[in-house]
Amino acid sequence: MKSNDTETEQYLSTSNRISGWIVIAIGVVGLLDIVLEWRTASGIMVGSVIAILMVLAYCGLVRPSVTLSPETIVLRNHLRDRVIPWNQVSGADVADILRVHTDAGRFRAPGVQLVMRDLRKQRVGGRKLSADSSLSRADIVVGRIEAHMDQYGAVDGGAVKTNWARPELTAIAVLAVIAIVAALLR
Template identity: 60%
Template sequence: MNAKQPSENEQYLSASNRITAVVVMVIGSLGLIDIVAEWRTLGGLVAGCLIALLMLAAYVGLFRPSVTLRPDSLLIRNHIRDHVVPWNLITDVDMTDILRVHVGDRRLRCPGVQLVMRDMRKQRVGGSKLKADSSVSRAEFVVDRIDYHLSKYGESGSADAQVVTSWARPELGIAAVLAVVALIAQLLR
């Protein structure tokens, strides 16, 4: 594959997961609108909080994960944590069922880039040919892009660079608030 010149940032994610998350969030929003319009009770508040928690779970599990290639580092957004990995610390990149980035003896899993089981079976059996837009082809493209960035920026990092890991504070905070409100509403019912 021809590697294109790097842009400022390149983001890779699972489009099908994002579509599923959007569908779930739209259906949840319709449910919340119905509850606000019709169910103005503590039971309605509990139901609304539970629906909002399910919508948040869809966002965190399906919409949030991604891999962003930047000139200075690789940003891995997992379900509830972010990892910023300087290029010079990455020792290897490979695919199992999802993308894995090796940093010394650690392996950071990247659920934003996944292989579809159907494509994995086709690849193993070797029967029907994989389509050009299969998950295997997309994953190989992402691995090639990361390898390109490694060769271009891998030597330019600082000697004292470290992997910076942080929690997804907004998402965890929203989940905590919704759970507390649902619990208080349930106790007051």
């Protein structure tokens, strides 16, 4: 199966993203209540803590993904990204989450994960797994990675790069400082 050179493919956990956005929405409601009702240092401190929890929910549930492009595979983890050129990828498999193998090591990607319920069904041999089970989706992602390896692996793309999630880390640091200052001013 050949990919279109101009397209990228992104794989992620839909259920995690939905849960993350629900947590963030609840946090927004809490922040709105604080803004409308409390105008004290305690309110600022509580609002900062809620905002930190919202950023952590984003980092843990919404942010992780796997992006395949003709040049690289990008493993977007909770607080850092791994940009891996196809010539560096030697394989991929799924244990509990996707693992991409390179000569530099094995990189884990929580954007593609297996649901324990599907693993139990597979081991026990109970009810048949549905076509949209996490096992089927994970197998599709591994297959797409292998297809990209075959198609783009000959092109030298350089070394594996690691980028930290600077906006998220900065937001957490700034909110923590605001919470500490507000706690000291109470």
